[in-house]
Amino acid sequence: MSLENQKAAFKWISILEGISFLLLLLIAMPLKYVWDMPQMVEHVGMAHGVLFILYVAACLSLVKRMNWSWIQTGLILGCSLIPFGPFYVEKRYL
Incomplete structure (x- = not known):
């Protein structure tokens, strides 16, 4: 898979994961x-x-x-645990 396709897939996964987290917390x-x-x-x-x-x-x-550092990787993974975090990752790192 090309880098651009991989980035696009991660972008969509990030957006959908963020939406599902908000739906879980705010509605479900x-x-x-x-x-x-x-x-x-x-x-x-x-x-x-x-x-x-x-x-x-x-x-x-x-x-x-x-070429993400360990700190960037930890931040990106940590953002998946924070509401609106995946949206930040999508804008900042992709």
Whole structure:
């Protein structure tokens, strides 16, 4: 896969992972804990989990090709744990 295709794939994964994280935090979890409707957490949580794993794998596959330092790599991986973090990564590093 070319570097540009890999970057484009990581960009989309980053955006989708960020959206799934926000959906989980802002919609699915309040539905579960406030209105006792856990169904959305099951579906959004599964999607978010898969996207998170893809995010980490895509990041690690780009480390050498993008010449990211260990600090940059740690920051990029850490941003996946912060709401809106993947959007920052998409704008700053891709």
